[in-house]
Amino acid sequence: MALRTGISSRILRSSSTFALRSMSSWWRNVEPAAKDPILGVTEAFLADPSPDKVNVGVGAYRDDNGKPVVLECVREAERRIAGNLNMEYLPMGGSVKMVEETLKLAYGENSNLIKDKRIAAVQALSGTGACRLFADFQKRFCPDSQIYIPVPTWANHHNIWRDAQVPQRTFHYYHLESKGLDFASMMDDIKNAPNGSFFLLHACAHNPTGVDPSEEQWREISYQFKVKGHFAFFDMAYQGFASGNPERDAKSIRIFLEDGHLIGCAQSYAKNMGLYGQRVGCLSVVCEDEKQAVAVKSQLQQIARPMYSNPPVHGALIVSTILGDPDLKKLWLKEVKAMADRIIGMRTALRENLEKLGSPLSWEHITNQIGMFCYSGLTPEQVDHLTNHFHIYMTRNGRISLAGVTTGNVGYLANAIHEVSKSA
Amino acid sequence: MASTMIALASASLPASLSLRNNCKLKMKRGSFDHNALLKEKRNSFIKTKSFGRLTMVVAVNVSRFEGITMAPPDPILGVSEAFKADTNEMKLNLGVGAYRTEELQPYVLNVVKKAENLMLERGENKEYLPIEGLAAFNIVTAELLFGAANSVIQQQRVATVQGLSGTGSLRLAAALIERYFPGAKVIMSSPTWGNHKNILNDAGVPWSEYRYYDPKTVGLDFDGMISDIKAAPEGSFVLLHGCAHNPTGIDPTPEQWEKIADVIQEKNHIPFFDVAYQGFASGSLDADASSVRSFVARGMELLVAQSYSKNLGLYAERIGAINVVCSSADAAERVKSQLKRLARPMYSNPPIHGARIVANVVGNPALFSEWKAEMELMAGRIKNVRQKLYDSLSAKDKSGKDWSFILKQIGMFSFTGLNKAQSDNMTNKWHVYMTKDGRVSLAGLSSAKCEYLADAIIDSYHNVS
Numbered sequence: 001m002a003l004r005t006g007i008s009s010r011i012l013r014s015s016s017t018f019a020l021r022s023m024s025s026w027w028r029n030v031e032p033a034a035k036d037p038i039l040g041v042t043e044a045f046l047a048d049p050s051p052d053k054v055n056v057g058v059g060a061y062r063d064d065n066g067k068p069v070v071l072e073c074v075r076e077a078e079r080r081i082a083g084n085l086n087m088e089y090l091p092m093g094g095s096v097k098m099v100e101e102t103l104k105l106a107y108g109e110n111s112n113l114i115k116d117k118r119i120a121a122v123q124a125l126s127g128t129g130a131c132r133l134f135a136d137f138q139k140r141f142c143p144d145s146q147i148y149i150p151v152p153t154w155a156n157h158h159n160i161w162r163d164a165q166v167p168q169r170t171f172h173y174y175h176l177e178s179k180g181l182d183f184a185s186m187m188d189d190i191k192n193a194p195n196g197s198f199f200l201l202h203a204c205a206h207n208p209t210g211v212d213p214s215e216e217q218w219r220e221i222s223y224q225f226k227v228k229g230h231f232a233f234f235d236m237a238y239q240g241f242a243s244g245n246p247e248r249d250a251k252s253i254r255i256f257l258e259d260g261h262l263i264g265c266a267q268s269y270a271k272n273m274g275l276y277g278q279r280v281g282c283l284s285v286v287c288e289d290e291k292q293a294v295a296v297k298s299q300l301q302q303i304a305r306p307m308y309s310n311p312p313v314h315g316a317l318i319v320s321t322i323l324g325d326p327d328l329k330k331l332w333l334k335e336v337k338a339m340a341d342r343i344i345g346m347r348t349a350l351r352e353n354l355e356k357l358g359s360p361l362s363w364e365h366i367t368n369q370i371g372m373f374c375y376s377g378l379t380p381e382q383v384d385h386l387t388n389h390f391h392i393y394m395t396r397n398g399r400i401s402l403a404g405v406t407t408g409n410v411g412y413l414a415n416a417i418h419e420v421s422k423s424a
Numbered sequence: 425m426a427s428t429m430i431a432l433a434s435a436s437l438p439a440s441l442s443l444r445n446n447c448k449l450k451m452k453r454g455s456f457d458h459n460a461l462l463k464e465k466r467n468s469f470i471k472t473k474s475f476g477r478l479t480m481v482v483a484v485n486v487s488r489f490e491g492i493t494m495a496p497p498d499p500i501l502g503v504s505e506a507f508k509a510d511t512n513e514m515k516l517n518l519g520v521g522a523y524r525t526e527e528l529q530p531y532v533l534n535v536v537k538k539a540e541n542l543m544l545e546r547g548e549n550k551e552y553l554p555i556e557g558l559a560a561f562n563i564v565t566a567e568l569l570f571g572a573a574n575s576v577i578q579q580q581r582v583a584t585v586q587g588l589s590g591t592g593s594l595r596l597a598a599a600l601i602e603r604y605f606p607g608a609k610v611i612m613s614s615p616t617w618g619n620h621k622n623i624l625n626d627a628g629v630p631w632s633e634y635r636y637y638d639p640k641t642v643g644l645d646f647d648g649m650i651s652d653i654k655a656a657p658e659g660s661f662v663l664l665h666g667c668a669h670n671p672t673g674i675d676p677t678p679e680q681w682e683k684i685a686d687v688i689q690e691k692n693h694i695p696f697f698d699v700a701y702q703g704f705a706s707g708s709l710d711a712d713a714s715s716v717r718s719f720v721a722r723g724m725e726l727l728v729a730q731s732y733s734k735n736l737g738l739y740a741e742r743i744g745a746i747n748v749v750c751s752s753a754d755a756a757e758r759v760k761s762q763l764k765r766l767a768r769p770m771y772s773n774p775p776i777h778g779a780r781i782v783a784n785v786v787g788n789p790a791l792f793s794e795w796k797a798e799m800e801l802m803a804g805r806i807k808n809v810r811q812k813l814y815d816s817l818s819a820k821d822k823s824g825k826d827w828s829f830i831l832k833q834i835g836m837f838s839f840t841g842l843n844k845a846q847s848d849n850m851t852n853k854w855h856v857y858m859t860k861d862g863r864v865s866l867a868g869l870s871s872a873k874c875e876y877l878a879d880a881i882i883d884s885y886h887n888v889s
């Protein structure tokens with residue numbers, strides 16, 4: 001510090017007005033951050049000049065030509081809201097209409113919880129923002145609590161709870177050998193966790209594995225949660241994408257609600273409405289009664305205010321326009337199903353291609369797994385080989401985003417996977 | 425509580441419910457014999473489970489959040505909510521700083537409508553932006569602030585990251601400070617925008633205040649300000665309003681800015697600008713950036729948060745940026761990467777719509793010119809109502825009080841000098857909604873209402889203490 005003072009006063013005395021301090025900057029201790037493991041993949045893909053390149057990295061839906069899609073219902077909603085005469089701040093809790101419609105999706109059209117106003121809910125910055133609001137809320141009001149996170153999970157979950165300063169524990173989830181659910185170990189972890197622990201659960205279409213508990217397994221999990229008094233926080237980023245039917249995809253949540261759990265839930269419209277860049281989502285917390293819900297909502301708003309004051313309006317308007325109009329809503333449901341069906345079709349195609357190539361390995365898991373992602377079982381080294389040799393981009397945990405697979409590239413992809421794995 | 429749970433249950437409850445009534449089932453350790461209770465329950469579960477569906481709906485989870493009390497209404501945004509609830513026809517909302525036309529309607533700028541039409545026609549996709557935001561936006565926002573020809577831009581020494589308007593950009597900066605300058609303090613003006621302290625608190629950054637507003641002169645306590653900046657521990661971050669200080673409307677003169685820069689350099693502090701009103705203070709985008717530019721010209725490293733809520737009327741789109749001016753391009757790159765790392769667990773990547781609007785307006789010469797003209801109109805309307813308010817006050821107030829401070833203040837706000845009780849009187853008796861610190865937003869005042877407001881202020885000032 002003394003050195004800097006000495007130098008800076010010398011600079012002040014000098015008449016140069018462009019005194020770029022030749023000594024170190026304030027920021028000399030700032031190291032370059034590692035590239036985000038997921039979003040960094042797309043950056044690398046974009047930089048690759050190869051005509052064969054394939055991006056099965058980030059979970060953003062592509063059509064069969066590999067192009068991003070804006071849903072028809074979204075385009076129509078945008079036409080309707082164009083010339084909107086009002087860009088006034090939303091309330092801190094966001095668009096009331098959007099939140100109402102969003103709760104219906106998760107909790108059911110005729111949910112008693114909604115009727116009784118027992119859900120504290122705020123518009124959030126997509127799924128990330130919803131999780132972060134909850135993590136900060138958990139830290140503030142249950143400061144001694146921890147969060148149990150499945151292994152593996154979306155990488156950003158760790159960042160979120162870490163930056164919220166909530167200590168993390170893990171629970172078993174993915175079973176390496178079967179490429180399915182390690183149900184027994186998962187149940188053990190649930191039983192062994194201290195009573196009243198907080199658990200992060202993926203409501204459907206687990207990211208990155210695509211492995212979901214069966215309905216019966218969800219019932220057992222819910223039962224055990226009751227026994228242990230655990231808190232269930234659902235991250236539902238893919239409602240509609242798993243089976244093509246949003247009601248079906250919310251089944252895990254509905255089971256917990258039937259059992260009387262007071263859950264928390266993060267919802268996102270990034271994928272199922274293709275509103276990625278609009279950052280639209282919702283955080284909800286089920287409370288004992290209306291009074292408590294009002295109090296909890298006020299506290300959630302209190303956390304949002306110093307983060308971004310109030311959430312962005314555009315995406316929320318699109319959502320409420322679509323879900324508030326029966327015809328547009330029907331169109332949306334149709335388009336979601338089409339997206340999910342295309343992905344299911346690509347799963348089948350990829351698996352069949354690999355089997356046709358005579359791969360010695362089992363690729364059943366490709367069609368057993370659900371949602372946008374497939375946990376291929378490829379090692380980081382094999383992934384690197386795919387990237388360097390075949391210009392195929394994916395995250396190093398072997399996660400393939402089926403949304404990036406097309407009838408045009410599935411053969412190439414299967415061939416490349418076969419090449420890197422046949423001697424495994 | 426038990427009755428609530430019974431009402432919830434859609435099926436019959438096991439007999440063990442009565443046992444539960446006697447226990448307060450909070451998840452506190454050692455508050456009761458949980459294990460004995462669980463043994464009891466487990467048996468009843470097994471009984472009911474065989475019917476193929478769990479009928480037990482006794483919520484073991486009494487809410488974790490039972491003890492949560494109602495948060496106080498936000499002192500600024502809460503005002504609008506109270507205003508909406510008021511049914512009196514004379515009501516006037518001078519609370520939140522959102523621009524209104526003379527008809528007291530919200531105003532969507534013509535350039536914004538044009539930009540949105542362009543966007544609609546192009547039918548662009550809605551893919552995720554990169555974590556740092558829309559590249560085109562980041563370029564134009566830095567150029568708007570520093571001037572395109574500025575050496576810091578030419579030399580790529582600015583780390584610019586799109587943020588969630590002013591609030592979000594400030595929050596990123598605060599998080600950066602917390603992580604890389606642990607223990608460093610931010611000093612802010614007394615008074616300042618209410619949310620500044622919330623942002624720093626939630627980011628875990630210590631703060632204190634420097635003198636700013638002088639109630640005696642209803643002007644700047646310049647000596648106090650300089651003295652407090654000098655007294656702060658070396659290497660503090662000094663939070664400054666680039667122009668149109670919120671809430672007071674009192675800005676340093678250019679000469680005063682130079683002296684402020686001197687003392688900041690002397691003490692090795694880091695300037696931290698909040699620029700929420702570029703264009704709104706004087707009507708000129710360039711003139712309003714002069715404080716920031718003069719600091720930059722001295723070769724100082726600094727942080728600047730920007731917002732397009734007011735000057736482009738994009739309030740609800742949440743569009744702004746955090747800029748960190750570094751002494752080298754390498755430092756700027758590293759800082760940018762760390763800002764991204766802070767943003768990712770907050771919201772992953774910023775919303776696209778507002779960014780596109782700004783990029784289209786500022787990046788298109790015709791639209792940019794139009795914007796400048798609209799900006800002058802908006803700032804002009806506010807200057808007019810300032811004048812009219814002053815004229816009304818001078819004419820109506822027979823006490824001889826000097827109201828000219830209103831004319832000296834600049835930007836959207838006026839610090840009336842009213843205290844909390846007087847401000848309450850404004851609301852309760854006159855249905856004039858404002859913040860308790862005596863701040864009125866002139867953006868919400870029409871020419872037609874100036875006389876009414878003058879009456880209210882005179883009454884509150886003289887008849888309430």
